[in-house]
Amino acid sequence: MSQSLHRAGFRAFRVGRFSRLWRPQTACWGLALLVIAAGVLLYGLMQGSLPVPASAIGRAIFFPEGLSHEQLYVVRDIRLPRLLMALLCGGMLGMAGAAMQSITRNGLADPGLLGVKEGSSVAVLALILLFPAAGVALRPVVGMAGGLLAALVVLLLARDFSRPRFILTGIGVSWTFAAGIGVFMTTADVRDVQTALVWMAGSLHAATWPLLLVAACWALPAAAILFLTARASDVALLGNQAAVGLGVHLPWLMRLRFIAPVLLTAACVSSAGSIGFVGLIAPHMARFLLRGGQVTLLSGSALLGALLVLVADSIGRLAFAPLQIPAGIVISLIGGPFFLLLLWQRRDRL
Template identity: 70%
Template sequence: MSRTSLRAGLHPLRLGFFSALVRPRALVWLAMLVALALTLGLFGLTQGTFALPSSSLGRALFQPDSLSAEARYIVQDLRLPRLLMGLLCGAMLGMAGAAMQSLTRNGLADPGLIGVKEGCSVAVLLLIFQFPAVGIVWRPVAGITGGLLTALLVVVLARDISRPRFILTGIGVSWAFAAGMGVFMTTADIRDVQTAMLWLAGSLHAANWTLLGMAAGWALPAFILLLCTCRAADVAQLGNPTASGLGVRPARLAMLQVLAPVLLTAACVSCVGSIGFVGLIAPHMARFLLRGGQASVLSGSAVLGALLVLVADSIGRLAFLPLQLPAGIVISLIGGPFFLALLWQRRDRF
């Protein structure tokens, strides 16, 4: 290994045929964040309207038959799917935001800020209320279609995804879709409006094993796609001419880096509704804590995104008992000031 790599803090990691240069400091941070998420998740399993003693947590997870029917139902069918769904959706949104920021080379980029979430939401709401007999397995299909069409519209209008105009165009498109949803809210049946409002707020209360499996099935190929393009994404940061000279195809890479975030965002929105700002906040936190290349940022964004959603859902579920506040609202309370701070920091670049 070269002295330059050692001075940069990189050390070789070999697992069979796999080898990579890693930063031990980044691995330590990732391990600490994962441990924090697991600790918070286990704590959340014991807390709620029905409190479960910490001493019986192990039995609830590994010997559920030893518990009462009520306790088993609360842990196995309500809290555990909700916990895992929050972790998965947070990881999906964190990785989607990191990939979008890498592609556009803009720290303000996020699937929610370029209208993808709104496009997905409109498509899913259309499916729910116009075709109620269609099963929930078709929701991600509708959401992905709406998200891809929205992303394509923004790209066509902005003409250049690497300039701030791309983000501003996306915000305008998202407002247009939000206005369309506002028309629906004012003209639809009040029962449909209540259902739509709870879903749009980004609540995890309806999480179950079916939705969790569906989200994981759509997220897994997108995760693999992003991780397989990490090295090409690092090279692409040098500029298109240099990347082309080094064997990277910028156009194909850009297509993959748009497709994967849309898949992740659409799957998340289809299952739990719109949870904003996670894809904006998590990559910035990952770059600050872990530094490094795209693999490091993607991994850190996934862990931090999962942690953000888990914290937000825990606050919304436990801080206002017996009422519950959707995780999307709690995240928005944090993300709004964060976005304004980023805009102020980049005020001379527009």
């Protein structure tokens, strides 16, 4: 047994009575991705309409004395919350996609393909247009209600997580809610429509510290649910009979791992609009690079999703300056062909 684990790349890590298996290759990939994300974050803080030298970034965050008011404002109040929001939204969408693909046992599953994103968008859009004085703290609550409603409709119509019909039903529900968004766009005031269009495209330009705090407060409990149920989810992948025999309460596990991705997606949509395909791409990249169980998959998907959104936002913000392209559009240019490739690979199973 130990020789088989050793050949598979696992090593034992022991500290006193604590013992755990780990894969050095996975740890190296994770560390490399963290370094890349930190480098992109630093580059994003430095570049823009007002270039800021790297030596001033640390001072702007920790020792603001001696910097000009303009540099301090640009780094701390504009760029830093925007880049952190990109990391947070990408991480939330990556984890949501990994959980959806695990619970449905379908590599095509993604909150954006199951109507969750559109349901959240309709609810948040209605709040913005009909109740403009409502605070940002209400957006995740309303978005979660809309996303959960869409997910429940898909579940009731498909009646099963694991069949391809679940994905196809989700696409149909997504189109239905997209039609609802179109109704809002054609009946609202032109100024409200312009604001809503930028938000729906997945733009992070309006990120602020209060909005970042609200999104983090909703994301943390949902992420905790996924990680706390990760081991039970690994067991559930062995099959329903084996999972029940090993003591897993499948109905509660399914409910928790169904609600948590909806909450993560709603928090992201409420904060940054509709950013598609991250939940589809990041888990596949995580499986290819990192491998391992649910804990590794969730961690890797969150890290890769955060990196995807961060890079997309940096490209949209800097490549066409002074114009800014929303991160959602940049990711869609990559995600569309990626989704078609996955459909082609699974053409005999749909």
